[in-house]
Amino acid sequence: MDIFEFSIQMEHDAEELYRTLASKTEQTGIKKIFTMLADDEVKHAHAVEVLQKKMDTSAVKGSMKEVQTIFASLKKESVDGILSKDLLVELRRALEIEKKGKEFYEEQFSKFDTEAGRKLFKSLSRQEEYHYMTVNNLIELVEKPEWWVENAEFTPKGDDYY
Template identity: 30%
Template sequence: MNVFEVAMKMEDDGKAYYQKLAAQTAHEGLHKIFLQLAEDEQKHHDIFKRLKEKTPTSMQKSTALEQAKNVFETLIASRTNLTIAGDLDGYRHAMKLEANSFRFYEEAAAKEQDAKVKELLLQIAGEEQKHFNILQNVYDFVNAPNQFLAWAEFSNLGEFRNFGRDSTI
C-alpha cells in the first residue's frame, strides 16, 4: 500500500469512529461536533483519493473548530453538566487516533518531493491537530465533574481548626 491508500484507510476509520460517537451521544451539540469531524475525515479521504489518481486537488478549510467553539460557549452559558463518563475512553481513543494521524501526515510530508502534495499533507496534519484540540476540549468538559473534590470530603477539617490551641495545655 502506498501513502495515499494508508491515508484513505485512516480517514475512513476516523469517519466511522466519529459517526459511532455521534450515534452514542444524546447531546445535540456534541452530536454536531462528531458529525462535523466525520465530514472532515471524508473530505480528507477524497483529497487522498484524488492524489492517488493524480488528479489536481485543493483543500477547503474546515469549520469544525468554529462550530465546536459555538457548542462549548452554549454549554458553558447554560451551565450544562454532561454526565457521559462511559464515553471518556472513547474520547481518549479518538484523541490517540488524531495524534497518530497528525504524526503520520507530518512524516509523509517530510518525505514528499512534490511541493503541492507536501503542502496538502501539512494542511491535513494541521486539521488533524485541530481535531485533537476539539476532542481534548470535549474530554475536559465532560470529565470536569470528576476533576474536583466535593467539599463534604473535608467536613472533618473543623476538628483540626483548634489543634494546638487547647487551653488545657
C-alpha cells in the same frame, strides 16, 4: 499498503468512530461536533484520493470555526450529563487517532516532491491537530464539567489553520 491507502483507511476509521460517538449522545451540540469531525474525515479521505489520482488539489477546509461557536454555547448550558463517562474510553481512542494522524501527515509531508502533496499533507496535519484539541476539550468537559464551564477556551489559530 501505500501512503495513500493508509491515509484513506485512517480517515475512514476516524470517521466511523466519530459517527459512533455521535450516535451515543443525545446532546445536540456535542452530536453536531462529532458529526462535523466525521464529515471532516470524509473530506480528508477524498482529498487524499484526488491526490492519489495525481490531480492537483487545493487545501481542504475543515469545520472547526463552527466548533468554536458550539463550545461557546455549551458554556451557557448546564454541562452535567452532556456526555456519559462511559464515552471516555472512546474519546481517548479518538484522541490517540488524531495524534497519530497528525504525526503521520507530518512525517509524510517531506516525502512529497510535488507542491500539491506537501500543501495537502501540511493542511491535513494541522486539521488533525485541531481535531485533537477538540476531542481533548470534550474529555475535559466530561472529566471536569465545572472547571470546563469556568475556564475552557476553544480558540482557533487562524483561518489557515483548519
